[in-house]
Amino acid sequence: MSAEPEAPGDVMVIGGDERRMHVRAYNYWASLLRGRDFPSIEDLDSRDVQDFSDHSLLLDFTASPDNPTTSFIGSAIRAECEIGDEVRSIADVPPRSLLSRLTDHYMQIIANRAPIGFEAEFTNQRGHDICYRGILMPFSSDGEGIDFIYGVINWKDGVGMPAPAQPTVADEAEEILDLVDPLAESEDEGQEVEDAPVALEADAGLADRLSAARETVEVLKAADGRSRAALYRALSLAYDFAVAARRVPQDYAELLEDAGVKAQARAPMTPIVKLVFGVDYDKARLTEFAAALAYAERRDIPFEGFLAFIEQHPGGLKGLVAAERDARRPEPRTDNRADQARTRLRSALAQPLSTLAGNDEFTLVLVRRDAQGRVEPVSAVTDLTLLEKALRKLA
Structure with missing residues (x-):
């Protein structure tokens, strides 16, 4: 998913349909489970989340579990937080922004291994009182660990709102909190x-x-x-x-x-x-x-x-x-493929880099250090997923 940052807009009025976007987001997440502990990140389709994607965030832990990257930030969140492309990880999130309200909870997902919902009020970077509600949902690339988190947040800016105001995010707190923790309810x-x-x-x-x-x-x-x-x-x-x-x-x-x-x-x-x-x-x-x-x-x-x-x-x-x-859960199988690959590569002939590079712009090359300390290229890694992970790591 991708989105261009927008300029801050007018004060947002949350209607009943928008207040229930968290329910739709949770139901979508639950529909992807298919008997698994977590949905596969490959099943997260931007076409299926269009009605709340502007209010969503995707965190990617594959490069760093301590400082996940913000793979996607919806345009409505960017506008409210007044941020652009400079926010690329959790460490870059402005501390008094609405986005920080969403990202502050991500460790709870890792600990609970289940979706969590939350709602509260705070004063944002412009000094406005914001009432918000959010939900975070775990995704996995291997079916076991949580290495992606998809979040949806909605809010209401209290500036200029007469009392009594229109229904706020907190008016339906039970609805989403009950949904994301059905056992607790x-x-x-x-x-x-x-x-x-x-x-x-x-x-x-x-x-x-x-x-x-x-x-x-x-x-x-x-x-x-x-x-x-x-x-x-x-x-x-x-x-x-x-x-x-x-x-x-x-x-x-x-x-x-x-x-x-x-x-x-x-x-x-x-x-x-x-x-x-x-x-x-x-x-x-x-x-x-x-x-x-x-x-x-x-x-x-x-x-x-x-x-x-x-x-x-x-x-x-x-x-x-x-x-x-x-x-x-089946007993983990012993995987000795890495040891077998090491054995083969120890005896493999060194290859010229020009041969291994191929015609692509970037290539991931595996090198070997021999007994004399010399470094020799021996193989190219053709898996594009591994290449993308390496590039994200370098970034």
Whole structure:
């Protein structure tokens, strides 16, 4: 992505559509997960983020984890902060600018390994009171580490605004903060509602168990997702439903068919949570719920044992999700390709630089120092990605 710096504009008025750009940004990020811990940076397409790209920032950690480069700064941010192309890394960000409000939070992403949302007020470099809201989302180039962060920020300049002002960024703080930390919202003990457990007979049928679980989900929805007791109760009933479904596979198959949900051999808990919470429920939440149930099954938790298991597990729901993801992660394979390459290059014939350079403007050349201390070119590195990283490192 690229953008030309613009001159500072008029005072910005945030409308309802703009105030929700963070929600759209988070939903876009979540749509790229596809079962992974982080979306691939290669999937971040500038065409998909046009409605909030002017308010966005892309940080690149590949050259320096301590001072990431600002690969992209949206034109609206540049205009508000009165900056041009001189800002190329975190170290160049003006300390009293709106951009610093966004970049100050990037270490939280590295620590939490998950998106974070934030909102506050501050006085900018022009002495204006600014109310802002931001979201930062991690991306990865290798599927494991976080080496890119995409951020979106929106704000309102309070200069000249009468009281009461139009709705500010803070008016919808719960909306984005809940979205970027959906597990935390479910475990907010200060938002509990009355949760009367649904009574079930010991020999209740599969359909009755599904109905009871769905009733508890309705309690959860009535609390706007903020009742931990209702959530844990719904997950407990979902787990019991899964255990019971294995005993009567034909009945379970009929329930799936009636709901238009497909069985998944590789992710058997996914159709369970779709039946219980609904196919239209937030997909990121469904993925987390399925992971929690899968981990309970992995640990051979018995029928009616899930509630005690999740309440006693460190971190509750978040802890179960993390444990299941760790359990799924394959053991790292020993990669000795670098040693094999060193062995070959020790005996390779030295090459003239003119031969290795080729016809491109820049070429990355590997040299070897022999036993006498002489430096000899031995190979050209043709991977353009490595060349780009080397160039960024030099910059």
